[in-house]
Amino acid sequence: METLTAMNLACNQISAVAFDNQCFNRIRLHKLTYYAIREDFGLKSQMTIRAIGKVADAYKVKAKKATGPIDTQRTFRLKGAVAFDCRMISFDLSSDSLSILTLEGRQVMKFEVGDNARNLLAFQKGESDLFFRNGHFFFKCQL
Structure with missing residues (x-):
């Protein structure tokens, strides 16, 4: 939760x-934010890069349509989803465990997945969005 x-x-x-x-x-x-964000929040390098990407993506659609300055600042929920790429998370299907990058370093933990999702997870590409619900x-x- 601290990392999220x-x-x-x-x-x-x-x-x-x-x-x-x-x-x-x-x-x-x-260039404007990387070093300050790492220092202020204790994020690892790839976490900082993903946070910058999340913000840039949030403004992307609005910026393309805008004819003048953007007039609404985007805000993010504290428990909102964040993207983890292959440098931040890896899955070991043989042991139902994953290795995830956190503020405290890498942690290995168990996960649960259904048979159909397990088969699909073997072909997972790109990002995985971590989110917290209920x-x-x-x-x-x-995929």
Whole structure:
């Protein structure tokens, strides 16, 4: 929960910088925020990169349609979903465990998955969205 919350707090700070500077390009936003976010929130490198990406994506549609400055700052729920890529999470289907990057470093934990999802998970590509609902953590994987 600490990792999820810290990443979303970081997204809110990145969003404030993006909005104040009217800068929504991922690379420019990275240059403006990367080191401060790592220091302020204790995020690992890849966590910071994913948070910057989340903010840039949130502004992307609005920025493409805008003819002038963006007039609404994006905000993120503290328990909102965050994307984990293959550098941040890996699944071991033989032991029903996963290795996930957290603020405290890598942690290995058990997970539950149905047979159909297990077969699909073997072909998982790209990001997995971590979200918290009804007292439980879930991953939504891209296939």
